[in-house]
Amino acid sequence: MTIMNVVLEKNGTPIYRQIADAIAAKAQSNELAAGSKLPTHRALADALSVTVGTITRAYAEAERRGIVEAKVGAGTYVCQSDKPRWTFAGPERPGITSFGYNVPPAINRADLFSGALQQLAAHPNELNNLMLYQPPSGIIRHREILSQWLAQHDIATDPNRLLFCSGAQNAMQLCLLTLCRAGDTILADKFTYPGLMSLARQLQLTVKPVDMDDEGMLPESLNSACQQYQPRLVYLTPTLQNPTTAIMSESRRHALIAVCQAQNLVIVEDDVNGLLPIERPQPMVNLAPDTVIYIGGFAKTLAPGLRLGFLNLPERYYPQFVNALQNHSWMISPLLTAMAAILLENGGANQVLHTIRQEMEQRWEMVTHYLGDAHLRFHPNGFHGWLRLPEEWSLSEFLSACKEQGLEIKSSELFVPAGYSAPPCVRLAVSAPPTRDALEFGCQQLAKLLANPPLSEFAI
Ligand SMILES: Cc1ncc(COP(=O)(O)O)c(C=O)c1O
Known part of the structure; x- marks a missing residue:
């Protein structure tokens, strides 16, 4: 035995x-x-x-x-x-020890999902209804439940302005498809989410980076970029920015909104990581619901496999977005929105979120134990950190050394639009290793690398 x-x-x-x-x-x-x-x-x-x-x-x-x-x-x-x-x-x-993707940590969700499935199975009539086509805007009761749950987390939405979609990535796609035409320019932080840049490339849009400081985008730089490029929209991740982990203060949020309102520019607020911190400033949608398209999703906070995201839209855009969703996929599976509604109502979603936050706190404790001296920005409930390399390491040498050690990390180069320079930084997704033991192993390897930079070569 x-x-x-x-x-x-x-x-x-x-x-x-x-x-x-x-x-x-x-x-x-x-x-x-x-x-x-x-x-x-x-x-x-x-x-x-x-x-x-x-x-x-x-x-x-x-x-x-x-x-x-x-x-x-x-x-x-x-x-x-x-x-x-x-x-x-x-x-x-x-x-391979993967610090690559910003996935939620592996936790046990089976009991909660099994309970939700049993609840669905216990009501055959309702289940039969869920097997039918629904309007593209989805089932209003599910949107009401979502709106109530978001309100518990201080996010102000309106069920009549909410639209389910297939994850936050799909929400971004709907924004670009609906609001932009090939050749348009959009603005984003100087370092931004690669999924936005990839979508923009496919739709023949140009992403122009706007300067940021430790809080995120600078209002005066946004103002100048608006004059220079006449953008269609600005994409922001005010809470736990990907990749820098920046969190904007409320005054910064107000200042950026003021610039956008003066320029008649719509803000796409990507809040996929917004619920991870236990405390954070109000989302921008609360401050200016007619200027902000709010994007949220359950991939980070509930389960990526549920593949559900949502948008809260200014009223004037709602019909166009419903039409875009209809063109794209007709509707989001009502079975999925029903599952989510059950978990939002019965406390299951909050339980998962709580477990994820706790798991991340434990993981960051381990990371700081091994990488305490490193120049690492992170939030104790967040998935990723932004590591500035010691001077002795060049970005390319560090990336090859990591590869040799089987460490998967993301280079800063992925987070800047083509043609712009990347700083000597890497993103570490601390949530990604499947177990804490795997995380510990990866941290030990990383700590060793950081402490042992290559000998400097010189030419004569
Ligand atoms: C900033 C940001 N936005 C959007 C997404 C996409 O999320 P989803 O899985 O809900 O499509 C991600 C995924 O990592 C992300 O980091």
């Missing part, structure tokens, strides 16, 4: 894979019973005389194959053998 005695061989199969194979064999033969807890990474590493990193990789591989399950803060457990056939394992990425 143990894996402490696995015999490791020098037969060309990587050690982590031999350990994962042994776990699989022992789970198959019931030597490791379903539900039993595996030893800690450190204990097994000591017993097998391998590194903790090797065990982390072995457990990750076993989890990928669906043999074990890591429960946050509780350890790793052998799964039940009656797993349904439609489950899937993620792609194998041996040797």
Whole structure:
């Protein structure tokens, strides 16, 4: 009933894979019973005389194959053998610690979603109704529930101005499709979300970067950019900006709104990360609902797999956006909005948000333990940090060194429009490693790299 005695061989199969194979064999033969807890990474590493990193990789591989399950803060457990056939394992990425994507940390949401599904299943008539086409603007009751939930989080919306969509990315697409024409210019922070730039490229729009300070976009620079470019809209992420983590003060929000109102310019407020901080200034939509298109989504705060986002629109734009959504996909699946409505109403969504915030606090504690001396900007509830490299490291050298160590990070180059210079910074998505052990391993590697810059070369 143990894996402490696995015999490791020098037969060309990587050690982590031999350990994962042994776990699989022992789970198959019931030597490791379903539900039993595996030893800690450190204990097994000591017993097998391998590194903790090797065990982390072995457990990750076993989890990928669906043999074990890591429960946050509780350890790793052998799964039940009656797993349904439609489950899937993620792609194998041996040797990679990913700090790449701003995904929510892996937490257990299964109980809450299972409860919501059971609630749906318990009402066959309603379920039948959800199987029908709905108006593109969706079911008003679901929009009312969303609006009430947003109000609990101090976001002022109106059910008659809310529109569900397929995530915040789709919301941005609807904004650009509806408000811009090929050849137009839009404004964004000097460092901004690559998803916006990619969309703009596809729609033949130009993104012009506007100067920012530690809070975000500078009103005077926005004003000059408006004079210079006559933009169609300005895209802002006032809370937990991606990538810099900047949070605008309320006075900065007012100042930017004043510039936009004077220029008759619409603001697209991307608030996907806005609910992560426990406290934050009011969203811009509260201050100027007729100037601001508010974008939110459940990918960061509830579950990316639910694939739901939403817009709160100035009244004058609502019909055009409904039409754009209709052209794009007719409607958002009512089954999804019903699931979300159940979780918003029964407290499940708040529970997930609370767990995510707590998990991020623990993760940042670990990160600062290892990278305490680094020039790192972050918010304790946020997913990503913005790391300025020590002077001795050039961006390109650091990126190649990370790649060699199997560390996936995002270069500042991804966050500036083509042709503009990138600072010596990288974005670290601390939420991305699948377990805290994997995060710890990645932090140790990063700390080592930061402390050991390359020797300077010189030419004669
Ligand atoms: C700033 C920002 N906006 C929008 C999105 C897209 O979110 P969604 O998954 O809801 O489409 C992301 C995803 O990382 C993001 O960082």
